[in-house]
Amino acid sequence: MKKYIVDSFESEGHFGPYGGRYAPEMLIPALVALEKAYREAQQDSSFVAEFEKLLATYSGRPTPLYFAENLTRKLGGARIYLKQEGLGQTGSHKINNAIGQALLARRMGKKRLIAETGAGQHGLATATVAARFGFECEIFMGELDMKRQRPNVFWMEQLGAKVTPVLYGTRTLKDAVNESIKNWIENLETTHLLVGSVVSAHPYPTIVRDFQSVIGREIRDQIMEEEGRLPDCLIACVGGGSNSLGMFYPFLEDEGIEMVGVEAAGLGIESGKHSARFQGGKKGIVEGYKSYFLQDDDGQTLTTHSVAAGLDYAGIGPEHAWLHDLGRIEYTHATDQEALEALKLLLKTEGLIPALESAHAVAEAVKRSPGMGSDQIIVINLSGRGDKDIFIVAEVLKDKAWLEFLKAKVKEGYGDQ
Amino acid sequence: MTNKIDRKLAQLKQDNRHGLMAHIVIGYPNLPVSEKIILFLAEAGADLIELQIPFTDPLADGPTILKANLDVLRTGIKVADCFRFAEKMASRLTDIPLLFMTYINIPYNYGLENFCRDSAAAGLTGLIVPDIPPDEKDEPYHDLCLAHNLHPIYILSPSSTQERMKLIGHYASGFVYCTARVGITGARESQIAGLREFMASVRKYVKVPLSLGFGISSREHVESIRELAEISVVGSKVIDIYNSGQSEKESLEKISSFVRGLR
Numbered sequence: 001m002k003k004y005i006v007d008s009f010e011s012e013g014h015f016g017p018y019g020g021r022y023a024p025e026m027l028i029p030a031l032v033a034l035e036k037a038y039r040e041a042q043q044d045s046s047f048v049a050e051f052e053k054l055l056a057t058y059s060g061r062p063t064p065l066y067f068a069e070n071l072t073r074k075l076g077g078a079r080i081y082l083k084q085e086g087l088g089q090t091g092s093h094k095i096n097n098a099i100g101q102a103l104l105a106r107r108m109g110k111k112r113l114i115a116e117t118g119a120g121q122h123g124l125a126t127a128t129v130a131a132r133f134g135f136e137c138e139i140f141m142g143e144l145d146m147k148r149q150r151p152n153v154f155w156m157e158q159l160g161a162k163v164t165p166v167l168y169g170t171r172t173l174k175d176a177v178n179e180s181i182k183n184w185i186e187n188l189e190t191t192h193l194l195v196g197s198v199v200s201a202h203p204y205p206t207i208v209r210d211f212q213s214v215i216g217r218e219i220r221d222q223i224m225e226e227e228g229r230l231p232d233c234l235i236a237c238v239g240g241g242s243n244s245l246g247m248f249y250p251f252l253e254d255e256g257i258e259m260v261g262v263e264a265a266g267l268g269i270e271s272g273k274h275s276a277r278f279q280g281g282k283k284g285i286v287e288g289y290k291s292y293f294l295q296d297d298d299g300q301t302l303t304t305h306s307v308a309a310g311l312d313y314a315g316i317g318p319e320h321a322w323l324h325d326l327g328r329i330e331y332t333h334a335t336d337q338e339a340l341e342a343l344k345l346l347l348k349t350e351g352l353i354p355a356l357e358s359a360h361a362v363a364e365a366v367k368r369s370p371g372m373g374s375d376q377i378i379v380i381n382l383s384g385r386g387d388k389d390i391f392i393v394a395e396v397l398k399d400k401a402w403l404e405f406l407k408a409k410v411k412e413g414y415g416d417q
Numbered sequence: 418m419t420n421k422i423d424r425k426l427a428q429l430k431q432d433n434r435h436g437l438m439a440h441i442v443i444g445y446p447n448l449p450v451s452e453k454i455i456l457f458l459a460e461a462g463a464d465l466i467e468l469q470i471p472f473t474d475p476l477a478d479g480p481t482i483l484k485a486n487l488d489v490l491r492t493g494i495k496v497a498d499c500f501r502f503a504e505k506m507a508s509r510l511t512d513i514p515l516l517f518m519t520y521i522n523i524p525y526n527y528g529l530e531n532f533c534r535d536s537a538a539a540g541l542t543g544l545i546v547p548d549i550p551p552d553e554k555d556e557p558y559h560d561l562c563l564a565h566n567l568h569p570i571y572i573l574s575p576s577s578t579q580e581r582m583k584l585i586g587h588y589a590s591g592f593v594y595c596t597a598r599v600g601i602t603g604a605r606e607s608q609i610a611g612l613r614e615f616m617a618s619v620r621k622y623v624k625v626p627l628s629l630g631f632g633i634s635s636r637e638h639v640e641s642i643r644e645l646a647e648i649s650v651v652g653s654k655v656i657d658i659y660n661s662g663q664s665e666k667e668s669l670e671k672i673s674s675f676v677r678g679l680r
């Protein structure tokens with residue numbers, strides 16, 4: 001009898017009391033059809049084979065598991081491995097799920113893909129598969145996120161996607177999610193909503209988790225090859241929760257393995273400007289699912305903050321809520337400042353640029369590793385690489401040379417000719 | 418115990434009259450004016466009124482109502498204010514059934530049981546909560562509504578399958594709210610025909626009266642659907658009209674003449 005894994009089709013999308021399908025009636029038929037198509041595809045060996053082939057040859061899987069020797073020495077505790085999801089096509093784990101759902105959308109005869117995005121990584125992955133498979137594509141992105149993740153906006157547009165700014169509410173991920181759902185309601189016939197994390201109404205949390213669990217499966221094989229045993233501790237950052245669940249899921253029933261999800265503490269939990277749902281969030285039903293949400297005493301969702309746009313979200317995947325309550329996964333948090341320090345550390349010690357999101361996971365390892373034995377093993381999921389964050393990191397690090405460069409470019413009349 | 422909605426529907430039937438349900442967002446543009454809007458709507462002949470409790474994430478609402486929700490929330494309105502407001506309206510409009518419309522997180526956070534109890538105590542007669550389907554078994558929303566003599570109003574749309582129609586038909590209480598996404602402004606025959614087909618299949622499975630809403634803006638629209646549904650719904654149009662006025666007085670008069678024009 002499995003203790004932590006539920007058959008979410010049998011439970012109709014419920015993970016304990018969480019999850020479910022709290023969707024407007026208009027969406028129910030589309031969600032039912034998606035569930036049916038997915039369950040059929042799962043049983044279809046040609047679907048699975050095509051998915052795996054694309055992951056290998058298009059995205060570049062398996063992504064390496066790298067022994068971070070310098071970081072290990074520097075922190076002086078456990079042996080630290082980095083799962084390099086950032087080396088996949090589009091620079092983050094988001095591509096795994098995007099490829100899977102694109103194949104599913106094609107199977108359902110859809111012509112158009114839409115998606116919400118925060119950091120822009122999921123939007124970029126969606127725009128990429130849309131170009132690859134010939135879908136029309138529209139990405140909804142909060143106005144604030146468009147500003148802080150401009151490089152991704154540029155590439156999405158070059159890939160042929162329309163990037164539509166969301167101008168209301170928090171102007172970040174939560175409202176992009178709302179807007180994508182509304183657009184779906186208007187275009188159900190032609191369009192597949194390519195949800196980017198383990199959130200939303202059933203069956204999305206299950207589908208996204210399944211497509212992402214390739215991360216954990218690979219880690220299992222790779223660490224056995226390297227070390228001849230399973231790791232002691234897995235660490236990943238948690239926005240909606242897809243890279244973490246993809247990493248943790250294949251290890252859930254291995255009781256000895258500690259799992260740590262790192263939420264964004266922003267300017268500090270006590271400041272109220274953060275996105276740590278398990279620090280002050282409470283149960284709610286928003287955007288189609290029941291989980292923990294940051295909300296006020298009336299149930300109005302709160303404005304969140306994180307330097308990492310991909311973590312800046314009021315809700316968290318329902319399966320995380322369940323694993324949290326069961327005590328299977330420990331949830332901690334890292335501030336903007338700690339994430340930036342971790343980013344600089346990884347740059348200097350290993351020559352790797354993590355995404356700001358992933359830097360939160362590194363920050364947790366910095367706190368945890370020194371207390372661990374040198375015979376213990378930590379695996380950190382580097383969910384993405386940080387090239388996309390150049391503007392925001394340069395700004396917070398107050399990098400004079402970069403600022404001068406931008407000014408000079410403008411003065412030169414950049415792009416005017 | 419009969420519900421005011423049932424009495425109203427029986428009355429409409431007896432008088433062979435097509436009903437009109439109007440929608441407002443509580444506190445838009447502010448509490449005193451939204452009170453006036455309701456009184457004008459009642460005066461102009463609305464038969465039922467939907468009072469929307471604002472929410473930060475109104476998933477099924479278009480831009481007009483979404484903006485109204487967010488604008489009202491910025492004024493700091495609380496759910497408790499909405500209850501007080503509804504109670505006051507219910508005591509003034511004894512003839513007109515009032516329904517709360519909102520999203521499930523509001524009642525869930527309030528406590529479903531308390532929400533139903535307090536809604537009934539405030540004089541409301543039904544709830545319209547789009548994001549709690551009746552077959553979502555985890556929350557006893559349906560049973561709690563019935564236990565407190567509130568009609569849980571469910572929704573069907575042209576995307577609904579026959580299976581869903583059957584299911585909604587099974588749970589339907591009071592009336593069923595049908596939405597047609599195809600706007601019929603400048604109505605074309607084909608759209609009316611599609612609508613006719615949709616409503617006919619709904620009738621097959623749903624035995625309670627039907628309401629129908631889709632950007633109704635003229636008497637012709639109402640005329641064209643009176644054979645399809647017992648009730649027409651005017652939603653965002655009321656807010657649009659309010660916003661189009663140069664002054665509060667003009668806005669209220671515009672709403673009034675709009676609603677009168679539909680009858």
Ligand SMILES: Cc1ncc(COP(=O)(O)O)c(C=O)c1O
Pocket residue numbers: 092093118119120121122196197198237238239240241242243244309310311355357358383384385
């Ligand atoms: C690199 C990276 N990591 C993590 C996340 C957070 O999402 P999730 O928690 O679903 O993995 C994002 C989201 O945009 C991301 O771009």
